[in-house]
Amino acid sequence: MSEFTPTDLRGFIAVAESGHLTDTAATLAVPQPTLTRRIRRIERALGADLFDRAGRRMTLNTRGRAFLPHARAMVTELADGTAKVARLMDPERGTVRLDFMHSLGTWLVPDLLRDYRTLHPGVDFRLHQGASLDLVDRVRADAADVALVGPRPAGVGQDLGWHQLRLQRLALAVPEDHPLAExxxxxxxxxxxxxxxxxxxxxxxxxxxxxxRLAGDTGFTPRLVFESMELTTVAGLVSAGLGVALLPLDDPYLAPHGIVLRPLDPPAHRELGLVWRAGSDPAPPVDQFRAFVMGVG
Structure with a gap:
């Protein structure tokens, strides 16, 4: 089968719309024989004439009318695909798929995005929240470009890259009227x-x-009476006297109202950082954002 090109399709569409070969060639700024060859390539590939020719006039026949919407769709899809690839390669207009833990959605993520979008307003962000382990799996599966997670995941230095952003000391949170609060x-x-x-x-x-991990290292299994996906909920339920909890000391949006935070001894920390697929293909929008985050952190 003969092959035709996107340029051939555009020539076919232009002639189909004008009905005149010579005028269309002049509009496209190509010689008439060149435009004729483009249309002939398509007809050979399809095995059928697409026009009824009468002198200088060219009128679509039944076969041409059937093919025309598909030709337009092919040209449109190619243009859309080309534009999407261009956006992926343009650091100022591309897309970054950013995942992050729920607890970072109140301070770290908004701060980073606000500062970055001030410098690069044309970049598009696709955001997703979830559990740390799930977010790391999404990065590995190429469902996300980068993720803000903690603690440092397994696989760093193998299939994952990692950059530490914060190191928060961990504390035991107890209600203010609890014996451990004295x-x-x-x-x-x-x-x-x-x-x-x-x-x-x-x-x-x-x-x-x-x-x-910390409880296991000290020889006990925590007795969980409630499990949440939000640290603010955990802190609130501790203040209501329903139990104790492990919380970071310096989270700016965890107001310790009604609770006492006692740093762990020996000290333990919550490591927060940026994770990405090691050896992933170059993607200028993602690479630029990652460099920005690493510079901030």
Whole structure:
């Protein structure tokens, strides 16, 4: 089968709309024989004449009228695809698929996006929230370009890149009228809360991963009475006296009203950072945003 090009299709569409070969060639600024060859390539590829020719007039026949909407669709789809690739390669107009944990949606993510969009207003962001483990899986599966997560995931240095942005010291949060609150904001061993009810994040969320690991290291399994996807909910339920919790000390949007935060002893931290696929194809919009975040952090 003969092959035709997008230029051939555009020539066919122009002649179909004008009905005149010579005038169309002049409009397209090509010699008439060149335009004739373009239309002939399409007709050979389809195995059928598409025009009824009468002197200088060219009128679409039944076959031409059947093909015309598909020709227009092919040209449109090609233009759309070309534009999308161009956007992916344009750091000022491309798209960044950014995932982040729920707890970062109140401060870190808005701050980063506000500052970045001031410098690069044409960049499009596609945002997704979720549990830390799920977000890392999405990065690995190429469902996201980068993700703001914590703690540092497994696989860094292998199939994942990582840049640390914050290191938050962890504390045991207790209601202000709880016996463990009597010492005030003094450091405390997590084992002191081994027999307490815990308010925690859902499995797979960053702070829950840390609670399970730290409790396991000290020899107990937390007794969870409620699991949430929001740290603000966890803090609120602690203040209501429903249990204790593991919370970061310096989260600017976790107002410790009605609770006492006691830093863990030995010290433990919540590491927050940016994760991406190691060795991923160059994507200027993503690369530029990642460089910005790493520069800020």
């Amino acid at each position: 010492a005030g904001p003094q450091p405390v061993d997590l084992r002191a809360a081994a027999g307490e009810n815990f308010i925690g994040m859902l499995p797979g969320y960053g702070t829950r991963l840390l609670l399970d």
